[in-house]
Amino acid sequence: MKDQVQIKRERSLEEDNQSYFWIKSEGERKLATENLVPGNQVYKEKLIIKKGVEYRLWDAFRSKLAAAIMNDLEYFPFENKSIVLYLGASTGTTVSHISDIVGPSGIVFGVEHASRVARDFLDRVASYRKNIIPILQDARKPKEYFSVFGKVDIIYVDIAQPDQTQIALDNCEMYLKKGGYFFLVIKTRSIDVTKSPRRIIEEETEKLKKNFDILQSIDLHPYDKDHAMVIAKYKN
């Protein structure tokens, strides 16, 4: 099994981006990140050891960021030492991979409101990874986050609310530094079931244009239905 595994650093993305890896496993080219806490699994994903380094496979069906990479994401600002504000951490699947990427000197602030999933987030992810600061609060009230400081490099938003874009913008205003990146998962079915997904994506993207340069907009099909990821850069 082990000798079938091949690892190649992906260099095609924006200069020299060494944040995630493509691993050949079971004859397929799969995404992986270097495990920050060796031996620790978050969602029963596969661990692969190659040349003494442990990698965790990154499931695109469970993580929308991985799905975006699979669907030709062009900008990947997550790197070593990045400071990330993550809204809608849920059980921490994607957060754990971002935590792998930003490494021990990066910080991920994981905001989650629902206490049921936050329980899993704390148990499985936040308590093992020293670079995650869990915040169990409502993303509607960014002013009240405990323990967040300074401005962050990247804000990643994956929340299911009809007014998710506005909530995200409020957070950006408070915490995103100028020139920082903004990842917004647009959940068309949470915004309005009666409208067509394409129209909702257009409308929501339009709301960003005032303060952001839209870099890319990705349909997450087939990994997620009626979801889109918008990547934008905060105007200086």
Add this chain to the structure above:
Amino acid sequence: MYSVILTEFGISVFNDDKLEKSFPFSNPVKEYLLVKNKESKLNELINYLASIQRGVSVSDEALLAILKKHSIDCYLMDAAQLDNVQATKPQIIVDSGFASNLQDTLGKLREFALGISSSKVTEVSESPDLHIIQAINSLDEIDKIANGLSSRLREWYGLHFPELDNIIDSINGYAQIVLAGKRESLTKQVFEEAGFPESKVEMLTLISSKSRGGDISDVNLAIVQSIAKQILDFHELRKKLEEHVETAMQEIAPNLSAILGSAVGARILGRAGSLKRLASLPASTIQVLGAEKALFRSLKTGSQPPKHGLLFQHAMVHAAPRWQRGKIARAVAAKAVIAARVDVYGEGLNQTLLEKLNIRVDEIGKKYENPTEKYMRKPQEFRREGRGFGDRRREGGDRRREGGDRRREGGDRRREGGDRRREGGDRRREEGGSRNERSGSNKKRKKFGRR
């Protein structure tokens, strides 16, 4: 210029950029929350500030409110200052002596965040409404399991004593008989202990002697009997759960259970997630809780919106004639949400809610005594029309086949139904005159009549 800054580990007083004095928290998580909830006393800080006797700027609204209460001359920092505090928080913490260096600060901040998050999870997990939701869900689950298990029991023991299935309706009685063992060992006493009336006991003893069932081996019987035992145990458990839900609902949501009854109330509570969330929902949402599929279908395709979801289980809605159900469900939902709000924010049982609901339901009953136009229509009206006989027969055949499919794929049933209804409506408009030309087979009529 003095400034008072609240951090996770204590409160610091700065004069310009120099630290004047710091007041560390001994238990950061607890004390920080106390300040945020404006419950903290902060005597030391207040004495100190009182001695300064000058206007101080404060970094936090809750802290400001506490200080103002003790008539300290203070004001909130402006946005730029707040931004500055926010940006240099780790440095402030180090300067105040709460941590030794920046790296240490980060570790401590993370610990603080973990502590505060854990306390929140603990707090939520203790709320009684979550336990009620688990109880009512277990109850529904047990019903499902016991139902499946009891039909299996009837099948299996039926091989040995098939006649019993038709005679005994109650699964409890059936299980008790099974526990007694083989047909031969079923004496009068067994039937009497299972609580059957005289006449039935006679019949049972008569039939058991000349049953056409086969013999059952001891091994098989033992398994069948333990299934029967399980079913009886489930019945016990169900009873306990029911009582528990009843008392718990009376305790935490007396008004809601007065309006909805404890079981329906608990199910609605489960759908909403928590009592607090339920109290913040609009009545229209509560009316259709449990009918999400129909609701979204209606939003998407414009079909008829659902009249009631879970509320259909409510006695008032259930017992009412069909044309009144929507109205009654609306009235019940409207009162239920007020009841939930009283339960969360008010106190005690409010009798007028139920009285008013009863008045309104009586009013509906009187005002809409006769079926509204929609329900007056005969079922034939919904049928497809305007085709020749040959077509119709073929169509009938198709339908029947569709029916088969439908049974297999329960999920699609409703969507199909919705489409068909829409089609039917269109056709009616187009060819309104030909309505009574055809009187189709009973089968069709029955199908549409159900809707």
